[in-house]
Amino acid sequence: MPGTSPGLRLPAAGDVPSDRAALEAGGIFERAVARRYEREIAYTTAAYVDLLGTYSNHRALDADARAALLRCIARLIDERHGGRIAKRYLNELVVAYSRAPAR
Secondary structure, X not given: OOOOOOOOOOOOHHHOOOOHHHHHHOOOEEEEEEEEEEEEEEEEHHHHXXXXXXXXXXXXXXXXXXXXXXXXXXXXXXXXXXXXXEEEEEEEEEEEEEOOOOO
């Protein structure tokens, strides 16, 4: 992706800060509880390229640049990963109580 630092890697799920503390720090909510759900989904080359085509940062690229990027990614998946790749997802659900309004 144009503008991406070479060698960029996603952090481990445990290294991604939770939104819970920020929610409580805002003063509107208290007793926030966070649950994290991790999963990994395997994609074929074609399915992954289709998925990438839905991302807004890829859609915003010039058509020629987007096509070149997706061709490059498809080639890497086919040549280095046997036509399949796994993508990690991290979802966080935060539930909090509203603070009682000051009287």
